[in-house]
Amino acid sequence: MIARIWFGIVLVLASFVSRGAAQERVVQRHGFSDGEGRLMAFYSAGLTFSPVAAPRERARGDLALGLELGYLPPLSTEQRRVGDKPEATNLAPIFPRPRISYALTDRVTVEASWIPPIEFFDVKANLASLALSWTAPASGALRFTPRLAGTLGSIEGAITCSEELLSGSIDLAVYYALVCYGRESRDEFFPRHILAEVTVGWDRANAAVEPYAGIGARRDWARFDIGVIRADGSREPDHPILELRALRPYGVLGATVRAAARVRATAEMLYAPGSILTLRLQGTIDAIRR
Amino acid sequence: MRSGVRGGLAAATLCAAVGSCADFSGTEDPAFGLPDVVVAQPSFAADVQPILKMRCAVGGCHTLASEQGGLALDATVSYDELVGVPATSSANAYLRVAPGNAADSWLIRRVRADPALRNGLTRMPLATLPLTSNQISTIVNWIDQGAPRN
Numbered sequence: 001m002i003a004r005i006w007f008g009i010v011l012v013l014a015s016f017v018s019r020g021a022a023q024e025r026v027v028q029r030h031g032f033s034d035g036e037g038r039l040m041a042f043y044s045a046g047l048t049f050s051p052v053a054a055p056r057e058r059a060r061g062d063l064a065l066g067l068e069l070g071y072l073p074p075l076s077t078e079q080r081r082v083g084d085k086p087e088a089t090n091l092a093p094i095f096p097r098p099r100i101s102y103a104l105t106d107r108v109t110v111e112a113s114w115i116p117p118i119e120f121f122d123v124k125a126n127l128a129s130l131a132l133s134w135t136a137p138a139s140g141a142l143r144f145t146p147r148l149a150g151t152l153g154s155i156e157g158a159i160t161c162s163e164e165l166l167s168g169s170i171d172l173a174v175y176y177a178l179v180c181y182g183r184e185s186r187d188e189f190f191p192r193h194i195l196a197e198v199t200v201g202w203d204r205a206n207a208a209v210e211p212y213a214g215i216g217a218r219r220d221w222a223r224f225d226i227g228v229i230r231a232d233g234s235r236e237p238d239h240p241i242l243e244l245r246a247l248r249p250y251g252v253l254g255a256t257v258r259a260a261a262r263v264r265a266t267a268e269m270l271y272a273p274g275s276i277l278t279l280r281l282q283g284t285i286d287a288i289r290r
Numbered sequence: 291m292r293s294g295v296r297g298g299l300a301a302a303t304l305c306a307a308v309g310s311c312a313d314f315s316g317t318e319d320p321a322f323g324l325p326d327v328v329v330a331q332p333s334f335a336a337d338v339q340p341i342l343k344m345r346c347a348v349g350g351c352h353t354l355a356s357e358q359g360g361l362a363l364d365a366t367v368s369y370d371e372l373v374g375v376p377a378t379s380s381a382n383a384y385l386r387v388a389p390g391n392a393a394d395s396w397l398i399r400r401v402r403a404d405p406a407l408r409n410g411l412t413r414m415p416l417a418t419l420p421l422t423s424n425q426i427s428t429i430v431n432w433i434d435q436g437a438p439r440n
Contacts, residue, residue: 071310178416179356179417236356276310
């Protein structure tokens with residue numbers, strides 16, 4: 001009897017081991033210089049959790065709520081062609097990002113953001129960002145703010161195998177039928193980066209417009225999991241997981257305007273060389289102001 | 291805020307939105323990182339298999355796991371699956387690789403531009419850039435020299 005139980009346990013364990021082996025995926029590392037790396041870096045840079053607000057002094061306990069709208073410019077067929085066919089990455093041209101910031105002290109502010117997993121355009125994101133900044137005392141007319149931030153999460157969409165392929169050439173239609181099993185893929189992009197930046201604002205009391213600029217660096221470990229779905233509904237393990245390893249610079253230039261006593265609006269240009277030049281807008285309301 | 295300042299900022303924002311773009315161009319390499327030269331006396335292992343690996347034995351296609359069309363081109367099996375083996379998709383009973391006869395080898399017919407050579411079937415590799423003419427010539431040379439296992 002005991003021997004049978006042990007035999008059963010061994011069988012169960014063996015089934016887990018063999019399942020794990022069958023689902024083992026190859027992780028392909030990519031640098032910024034190759035096509036896959038550039039494409040991942042483009043989207044990772046587009047999601048950079050930059051301040052989208054001029055640095056300012058706040059009182060401990062101040063709480064602000066904001067909504068950021070970021071723009072992701074569409075990519076050409078050539079830019080989306082990495083490895084073989086063009087990938088269907090032009091899914092969501094804008095992404096809304098709710099933000100909250102809280103002044104831990106008069107100089108230290110924590111910011112957080114979460115994009116909940118709600119399908120928007122043809123993608124479902126579940127992204128969280130966190131930042132910690134320290135506003136230095138004004139130095140003449142300038143105010144420096146060093147800031148550390150990070151972003152983690154996933155974005156799901158049909159990128160490798162999209163029904164768009166059926167409206168392309170016969171090659172693409174055959175690819176969709178054979179390699180894609182006639183189904184849209186469930187690919188997942190996992191942005192994973194930390195960034196360090198310094199922002200400098202022009203400090204003027206009660207100014208209607210507060211310009212600012214900043215530079216920073218982003219350390220990226222983004223991943224792209226190719227999610228081709230087989231006829232039986234399982235994930236095709238024959239495709240690799242792509243991983244970006246890169247350290248990239250970026251810069252921001254923006255201005256915050258006071259629209260009402262507690263409401264501010266910011267427009268910010270973000271430039272990540274070799275990746276993206278784009279616009280972000282944020283509306284912020286001071287929920288608690290001491 | 292004065293309406294002039296507000297209008298100026300709105301105009302600047304609009305210009306910025308219009309100016310948004312990706313800061314990179316496509317990096318298409320027709321040779322896929324391989325040397326794009328004709329090898330006159332090719333070795334299967336050193337000159338032919340790297341082309342098969344890079345262009346055919348990729349995820350979802352002719353890997354051991356996917357084996358589309360019943361053909362895997364992984365280094366461990368590709369020679370045995372190619373040389374002297376009848377092509378499953380050829381109505382004319384071509385061999386995948388007919389030693390000494392590249393013109394009648396289904397592998398060469400499927401990668402060439404002329405649809406008549408492949409009975410109207412899609413050109414390989416599927417949905418991507420074709421092999422370069424130098425890569426095709428290298429494989430042709432290897433087949434015409436008897437497709438040795440070298």
